[in-house]
Amino acid sequence: MEITSVIKYEGDNSTFIWKHPKEDFSxxxxxxxHESxxxxxxxNGQxxxxxGPGRYTLQTANIPILQKIKNLPTNGVSPFHCEVxxxxxxxxxxxxxxxxxxIQYIEPTYKFPLSIGANGEMSLRVQDAKKLLINLVGTERDLSQEKLVRYFRALLMTKIKTxxxxxxxxxxxxxxxxxxxLLEFSKELKERLSPTFSNYGVILEHFFVTTIAKPDGDKQYEQFKDLYFRQYADITDAQIKQKTAVINAQTDAQKTIIESQAKATKRKQEGYTYQQERGFDIAQDVAKNEAVGQFTNMGVGLGTMAGVGGAIGGVVGGAVNGAISNTNEQTNNVPIKSPNGYCDVCGCPLPNGATFxxxxxxxxxxxxxxKKCGYVFERLGQFCPKCGAKREI
Structure with missing residues (x-):
């Protein structure tokens, strides 16, 4: 005959509640x-x-020596029923x-009827053991994860889908x-489901929606998905082209700025201005032409060209003045050997020996x-070709 019994947990870690098979112990x-x-x-049913965690000695009314005598009226069954x-x-x-x-619903963005499913994982922990045992377990011998989810399934499905x-x-x-x-779904559903579990003494520690099952394969859904992604691809291509155009425009602008800065640096180092540079360009165009008619076609007057020659310096100015002088000699056959060659006021070519x-x-x-360096001017101009001082006429 067993005098005392050792009552301890012999279940696994996936079980919430487990009843020890030993009853009516002495x-x-x-x-x-154990811990946790x-x-x-x-x-007697109460x-x-x-x-909590520890080792305890249980005091019951089942005294081993008198046990058989007390159990005789109940056919060997102890009237003092003990359970753990x-x-x-x-x-x-x-x-x-x-x-x-x-889950049947109308897609809110495109007003499209859809059917989707959902699944995931959750973690639970017993908070109030007595409440869970009395309200949910009753007289069953155990409460496993599978049983607990099955008890809550109808409630979970209704609330999750809604x-x-x-x-x-x-x-x-x-x-x-x-x-x-998915994180938004998980957080919102955890907050809404927690009170339901709490009513049974269970804490919903975590709740995760890991997958939303879309109606892939449904003909209507596939057509709508194809239309959506083609539209999205068109938008993406347009955005890429727009960004590329902006980058190219910025690159061209940067190139222009760099080239302008390089030209400005070159002008500063070589000692001439932008206006003088433009004069060089005009003089080069003039040097390519051989007759007055070509100057007229270019929209440039003889007096203007003479002024350009004086402004841009000796070499280019000489080429311009020489071209004009040669043209004048060819047309009028008048030798030009006046003191200055050109009128200091209007720049008109002067005949030989002219006084006016x-x-x-x-x-x-x-x-x-x-007046600054004493250089004798040989032709019309606004600046001294030797010292660069402004010429006073």
Whole structure:
């Protein structure tokens, strides 16, 4: 005959509640409760004590010596019924869940009827062992993960499907962007489902929506998806072209700025201005022409060209003046050997020995000199070709 018994947990870690098979044990039986566990002692159908981790000696009315005598009126069954339930309070993770049917709703962005499914994982932990045992377990010998999910399945399915449809509608979530909102779904569903589990003494520690099953393969959905992605691809191509054009424009502008800065640096180093550079360009064009008619076609007057020659310096100016002089000699056969060659006032070519300009009437003076360096001017100009001082006429 067994004098005392050792009562300890012998289940696995995927079980929430486990009833020890030993019943009606004797006084002084040893109860051992591990960490992350609790044990509830029942006597005569009543939950008397809740034991935390540790080793305990149980006091019952079942005295071993008198046990047979007391049990005779009840045909060997002890009238003092003892039971112990172990509650596993560790957080149980990776509990799978999934909708048992499709969620029917109208896609909020495109007003398209859709059917989707959802699944994921959750983790649960027992908070109130006595409440869970009395309200859900009753007289069953154990409560496994599978049983707990089965008990809550109908409630879970109803609320999950309703909540997902509501969230997608109120948040206007596009079906093609739904995977970006899995964390939002998970957080919202956890908040809404937690009170239901709490009523049974269970804490919903985590709730994850890991997959939204889209209606792939459905003909109408596939047509709509193809249209959406082709539209998206067109938009992407247009954006790429626009960005490329902006980059090219910026590159061209940068090139122009760099070239302008390089030219400005070159002009500064060589000692001439932008206006003088333009004069060089005009003189080069003039040098390519051989007759007055070509100057006229270019829209450039003889007097203007003479002025350009004086402004841009000796070499180019000489080429311009020489071209004009040669042209004048060819047309008028008048030798030009006046003191200055040109009128200092209007720039008109002067005939040999002229004392007055036959165009503007200005008196012809002897070759004028630069007031700064004394250089004798040989032709019309605005600046001294030797020192660069402004010429006073």
């Amino acid at each position: 006084t002084s039986s040893q109860l051992i409760v 566990q609790e044990a509830i002692f029942f006597l 939950a008397l004590d809740l034991f 339930y172990f509650i596993n309070k560790v957080e149980q993770m990776a509990i799978r869940w999934g909708t048992d049917s499709k 909540y997902i449809a509501q969230i997608m509608k109120t948040s206007a979530i596009n079906i093609f962007e739904i995977d970006e909102h 300009c036959d165009k503007c009437g200005a008196q012809i003076k002897e070759n004028s000199k630069c």
